[in-house]
Amino acid sequence: MILSTEEYIQRSATKVNNVSEKYQLIHATFAIEKLIENKRKESIQEEIAGIRERMDAVTDMDVLRSMSEQIRKIKTDPGSKIRIVVDYLSAIEADNARTIRSKNTFCICLPASMENVRNADGKIDFERMSRLRQLMAHELGHIVLHSGVLCPCETLSEEEKEREADFFADTLINLRKKRNGEIYSDEHFKDI
Amino acid sequence: MNREKIKMLILLSNNVEEADAVLNRKGFASVKEKIVYLEGMFDFTIIGRQDKVLSEEASDRMDYYAILSAILNSEWEG
Numbered sequence: 001m002i003l004s005t006e007e008y009i010q011r012s013a014t015k016v017n018n019v020s021e022k023y024q025l026i027h028a029t030f031a032i033e034k035l036i037e038n039k040r041k042e043s044i045q046e047e048i049a050g051i052r053e054r055m056d057a058v059t060d061m062d063v064l065r066s067m068s069e070q071i072r073k074i075k076t077d078p079g080s081k082i083r084i085v086v087d088y089l090s091a092i093e094a095d096n097a098r099t100i101r102s103k104n105t106f107c108i109c110l111p112a113s114m115e116n117v118r119n120a121d122g123k124i125d126f127e128r129m130s131r132l133r134q135l136m137a138h139e140l141g142h143i144v145l146h147s148g149v150l151c152p153c154e155t156l157s158e159e160e161k162e163r164e165a166d167f168f169a170d171t172l173i174n175l176r177k178k179r180n181g182e183i184y185s186d187e188h189f190k191d192i
Numbered sequence: 193m194n195r196e197k198i199k200m201l202i203l204l205s206n207n208v209e210e211a212d213a214v215l216n217r218k219g220f221a222s223v224k225e226k227i228v229y230l231e232g233m234f235d236f237t238i239i240g241r242q243d244k245v246l247s248e249e250a251s252d253r254m255d256y257y258a259i260l261s262a263i264l265n266s267e268w269e270g
């Protein structure tokens with residue numbers, strides 16, 4: 001079957017939309033990756049500034065090129081880029097979740113049974129979606145508060161960590177609701 | 193099958209089920225044993241665990257598959 005350009009674009013947009021429905025609070029996930037990236041930039045800025053300072057006194061172009069390459073390597077070191085991935089696993093039972101760090105990847109594992117937020121009739125199951133968002137927000141809370149990449153790791157009991165992650169999740173979701181309320185109640189929104 | 197080969201086959205698995213099948217060939221008696229084996233082979237940390245299940249075995253099982261998922265996903269790092 002040959003698709004018209006319009007049909008192809010519509011199908012592509014639908015595909016993107018369908019996948020995006022499976023990922024709750026993806027704005028927050030992206031924001032956390034940005035916060036981690038910014039923190040990394042801050043920490044390497046001093047190192048880079050030191051190299052640049054030394055470059056002022058250098059006249060040999062080969063040495064300058066090598067110093068410039070050194071800076072480029074520091075900036076683009078793939079080993080320092082943190083990723084957050086979300087995986088739906090059938091082994092994870094409903095309303096459970098895990099977050100595991102392996103190398104520079106944080107893997108949030110959610111129940112496959114909750115992946116589809118729509119019922120058989122195609123309508124959104126808001127109750128399931130709400131539980132999924134809570135699970136996701138809680139796990140993001142662990143990454144922010146307890147992984148050591150953004151906040152210094154405190155010695156907390158498991159119970160305290162869970163309480164903190166719950167509080168983080170409630171706060172994040174409430175802020176999102178407030179923001180959505182502002183947007184969806186505005187008459188300009190219908191034109192966006 | 194030696195340790196290095198097992199590690200290689202796990203890392204080359206397309207999904208957690210394939211990786212689990214590799215470990216099953218070692219004949220572990222429990223999921224906990226599989227986790228201990230993975231701990232000696234890979235670097236990973238459990239950061240979050242929302243556990244609503246009552247049995248320890250079910251909880252271990254979820255840990256195990258989540259660990260495999262993290263190991264496999266981290267292989268896609270640039």
